[in-house]
Amino acid sequence: MKVLLTGAGGQIGHDLISHLTDAGHHVVATDLAPRPATHASHVDWRRLDVTDATAMHATFADVRPDLVFHLAAILSARGEKDPVLAYNVNQTGTWNLLEAARATGVGRILFTSSIAVYGPGLPDPTPDDVALWPTTMYGITKVSGEMLCDYYRRRWGMDIRGVRFPGLISAAEPGGGSSDYALFMYVDGVRRGAYEAFARPDTRIPLMYMPDGVRALLDLSRADRAGLTRCVYNVAAFSPRADEIAASVKRALPDVQITYKSEPVRQGILDSWPRALDDSRARADWGWKAEYDLEAMTADLIPKIRAMGPGPTSVTHAH
Ligand SMILES: NC(=O)c1ccc[n+]([C@@H]2O[C@H](COP(=O)([O-])OP(=O)(O)OC[C@H]3O[C@@H](n4cnc5c(N)ncnc54)[C@H](O)[C@@H]3O)[C@@H](O)[C@H]2O)c1
Structure with missing residues (x-):
């Protein structure tokens, strides 16, 4: 399978790439950053700025991936230092990705959301469906990203799935x-x-240990579409x-x-x-369970x- 990653040079990409190459997939890793020294030269590494719609479209048209993991983002603390950058990368970047995927017919997209979609005063453990009033620009762009994913899924019939990750270690x-x-x-x-x-x-x-985080992404990417009752799932550890x-x-x-x-x-x-997160829907729909x-x-x-x-x-x- 041809698998494309955005933001591949980050914390999740680092571990996810090795799992994908070990499983025999053709991985196209994209990021603003150059190839990290830890990644073998056989990984196809390309520069892609997700805020650049033209470049995104050209990359998707060239690669024609079967599966995309959309990881590029500015995270919460950094996003509060530069909310404009967080908006551009997270919000515009996700929009560009969905449009490029729609235009070029990508098979399946995995979106990485976060507990940052939640604001204060919610039930503990917090279920998937509550009012989302995040306090950070990062959280706002993740709520909006989830909604866009759900919209493209319903409006265009695209296969888009996502997880709301806890803090990953x-x-x-x-x-x-x-x-x-x-x-x-x-x-x-x-x-x-x-x-x-x-x-x-x-x-x-x-919190969650990265091997569980990577497994959540891989398991959800392989899950039977007919069993999925929602677009984005809480996953807890x-x-x-x-x-x-x-x-x-x-x-x-x-x-x-x-x-x-x-x-x-x-x-x-x-x-x-x-x-704490209530992840009972992920457990019921695709058999999710943390190991660590x-x-x-x-x-x-x-x-x-x-x-x-x-x-x-x-x-x-x-x-
Ligand atoms: N790490 C966590 O604890 C955590 C928790 C919840 C959700 N997530 C989500 O998982 C995804 C991956 O997180 P991570 O921990 O690997 O993040 P990270 O910050 O380690 O990596 C993000 C990558 O995005 C790249 N990037 C930044 N701007 C870009 C641009 N304009 N174009 C292309 N690439 C760009 C960076 O160079 C970096 O390599 C993100 O969407 C994040 O919101 C992470």
Whole structure:
């Protein structure tokens, strides 16, 4: 199968590409950024700016993908620093992608939404269908992206599916999301032996380990269309407090020092999100079930970060 990814150079793309190439698919990876050093030269890597409608159309017309994973986005914390950029990449980029896919007849599209579509004051755990009043530009563009996907599905009969991801954690550089404090506990824990979190210790949001996140995308991409009762699905794994993550890291790295200095903008975003997601619809429709809990993730992740060797930390990170 010919599979095209947008935003392939990011945290999800990094892990998703290897699964797709291992499964024998012809992968066309696109991003603004050049090919990361970690990706083998046999991956067909192309520059594609999703805000450029003409380039998007030309790439789709040339590649004619059977399946598209639309990953390009500006994430929540970075999006609050530059809401215009977030609007252009997330909103216009998704619109350009849907139009190019409609014009060129793409078989199937996977859209990556987020818990950032939710605003404060919702039931816990939060189901799929509640009023969506996000507080960030990122969340607004994800709500709108979900609605556009649903519209193109109904209006043009296109096969479009999506997941609302919790904060994803993997052995990679964080992409500027508000859940980055969780990953930095591991990354800084291994590389510096200390981390000052930008969230309060009682902060609780839904999180997921990347192998489950990749599996959610792959399982949904393979699911029988007739069994899907909606366009975009909540997927959940676990919802630890920040100090519970710290305790898990400390069990693996006993000398680590984790302290807290809540930073108002990102803390405000975190406090506006649900503490847990109800993913019963995904479980019922396509058999979704997360495999990793917090302890299983810690056990798997720490050796992977160690194996990566020296690299960026929260102190040197650009976001
Ligand atoms: N990582 C998470 O915790 C998380 C959680 C929920 C949803 N998501 C969603 O999953 C998708 C992938 O997330 P990620 O963590 O890999 O993000 P990331 O920030 O790591 O990667 C995004 C990629 O998009 C690229 N990009 C930015 N502007 C672009 C443009 N104009 N044209 C083309 N590419 C552009 C960047 O270069 C980057 O490689 C996003 O849509 C994100 O909203 C991620």
